Amino acid sequence: MKRARARRLERADKRHVWHPFTQMRDWERERAVIIERAKGNYLYDTDGYRYLDGVSSLWCNVHGHRVPELDRAVRRQLDRVAHSTFLGLSNVPAVELAERLARIAPRGLTRVFYADSGSAAVEIALKMAYQACQLRGLRDKKTFLRLTDAYHGDTIGSVSVGGIELFHEIFHPLLFKTYAVKGPYRYRDTYRGPESGYAEHCAMRVERILRRHHRKIAALVVEPLVQGAAGMLTHPRGYLRRLRQLTRKYGVYLIADEVATGFGRTGKMFACEREGVRPDFLCLAKGLTGGYLPLSATLTTEEVYRTFLGEYGEFKAFFHGHTYTANPLACAAALASLDVFERRGVIRGLDAKIGVLKAGLRTLAGLDHVGDTRQVGLMAGVELVRDKRTREPYPLTEKRGARVCLAARRQGVMLRPLGNVVVLLPPLSITAPELRRLLSVVERCIHEVTGER
Ligand SMILES: *Cc1c(COP(=O)(O)O)cnc(C)c1O
Numbered sequence: 001m002k003r004a005r006a007r008r009l010e011r012a013d014k015r016h017v018w019h020p021f022t023q024m025r026d027w028e029r030e031r032a033v034i035i036e037r038a039k040g041n042y043l044y045d046t047d048g049y050r051y052l053d054g055v056s057s058l059w060c061n062v063h064g065h066r067v068p069e070l071d072r073a074v075r076r077q078l079d080r081v082a083h084s085t086f087l088g089l090s091n092v093p094a095v096e097l098a099e100r101l102a103r104i105a106p107r108g109l110t111r112v113f114y115a116d117s118g119s120a121a122v123e124i125a126l127k128m129a130y131q132a133c134q135l136r137g138l139r140d141k142k143t144f145l146r147l148t149d150a151y152h153g154d155t156i157g158s159v160s161v162g163g164i165e166l167f168h169e170i171f172h173p174l175l176f177k178t179y180a181v182k183g184p185y186r187y188r189d190t191y192r193g194p195e196s197g198y199a200e201h202c203a204m205r206v207e208r209i210l211r212r213h214h215r216k217i218a219a220l221v222v223e224p225l226v227q228g229a230a231g232m233l234t235h236p237r238g239y240l241r242r243l244r245q246l247t248r249k250y251g252v253y254l255i256a257d258e259v260a261t262g263f264g265r266t267g268k269m270f271a272c273e274r275e276g277v278r279p280d281f282l283c284l285a286k287g288l289t290g291g292y293l294p295l296s297a298t299l300t301t302e303e304v305y306r307t308f309l310g311e312y313g314e315f316k317a318f319f320h321g322h323t324y325t326a327n328p329l330a331c332a333a334a335l336a337s338l339d340v341f342e343r344r345g346v347i348r349g350l351d352a353k354i355g356v357l358k359a360g361l362r363t364l365a366g367l368d369h370v371g372d373t374r375q376v377g378l379m380a381g382v383e384l385v386r387d388k389r390t391r392e393p394y395p396l397t398e399k400r401g402a403r404v405c406l407a408a409r410r411q412g413v414m415l416r417p418l419g420n421v422v423v424l425l426p427p428l429s430i431t432a433p434e435l436r437r438l439l440s441v442v443e444r445c446i447h448e449v450t451g452e453r
Helices: 002-014 024-029 068-078 092-104 117-137 156-160 165-174 195-218 239-249 269-274 302-307 328-343 349-363 399-409 432-450
Strands: 034-039 042-045 050-053 111-115 143-145 179-181 215-224 253-257 279-284 294-302 370-376 379-387 421-424
Touching: 034 156, 042 156, 042 239, 050 432, 068 328, 092 294, 092 328, 111 302, 117 156, 117 253, 117 269, 117 279, 117 294, 117 302, 143 195, 143 279, 195 215, 195 239, 215 239, 239 269, 328 370, 349 370, 349 379, 349 432, 379 399, 379 432, 399 421, 399 432, 421 432
Parallel strands: 143 179, 143 215, 215 253, 253 279
Antiparallel strands: 034 042, 042 050, 111 294, 279 294, 370 379, 379 421
């Protein structure tokens, strides 16, 4: 793009656009990167600079950009219909996708309810779980159990079951009441017992609350295996399975928010598979369309579904729906993405890349100001600390994470941090050499930003 046009766009952005999770005063001062196109695992800005997409365009890209199969599928669907409503009507790719999702999801999750974001997928699971309890005559089940540091989206319902103080504190008066239980965070936990007992220790905290309050709790909401937005807080092995056992025991639904972990991210198609867990609700979004278009799905069981059946006049229907529910273009992209998973054997190919990431993290763990490194599959967090021995964090105002990412950008790697945690979350299509480069750039940039005394 011509330089003059690029600068004009930047000025217009700063005059008219309001960016999410962004201090716009900083934004107005800094050089804005405007993406013009992308190819494979790289983004290109309006000045022609190329960046490795190190966080998968915020955790949603799966097979890279401009994947021929996905491009073709969206174009073909455009030749048929871009959108028609799903309220009282159906459409071809949405039906095919529902069938497909039911086949690959944990067994028993046979019903698919579409929306257009991860937040909406969680809202829908909450409302369904609540209404199912009401319809079953469990009138006191009006609230939810959540984990501290959870993140389930930014709408008021999904914020109510979230626990990231920095994002959520100001909205506190608007939220509905929930029960909270301390989630696993091994690095900053007061637990001093043997490593092998940590999962059970964390599960006991959950059981204490369920034992006392299960009559009031419709569902437990959890991000399986790893709490992403909290800074990639990984859960000890066996924890998810224990949550499933406990929710069964106390008659509480389990909502698995796989918005971040779904579609290969953890090395399996779904994180729940890693512990043989079938939740009552499975929330999917981000990677569902390969990162192409906004679409989400909330899957549930026949048992839950049947609770809502009745005569019209009983008004048991699920009163929820969005204008763009089950958008055909998005569903076509999702179908094509699932085809790519199968045809290219994407899941099988992940183990080697996960190994490269693991080795790289081991190197990063040796740096003076890296307190902890955490990984599940191709999701990783590197926690920067001021003092490695005492684990004292850097003050957030020093913006160490953001500074590492800014330094990486100058080296042609696009990242976005979570406070003091540098996040590595490349597309599943990243190659081993690209991954090694990503790791070495991050190492250099952490060194640069934390090197001074
Ligand atoms: C990103 C995310 C969400 C919210 O999804 P949006 O599409 O941004 O609304 C919900 N849950 C988890 C675990 C996420 O990572």
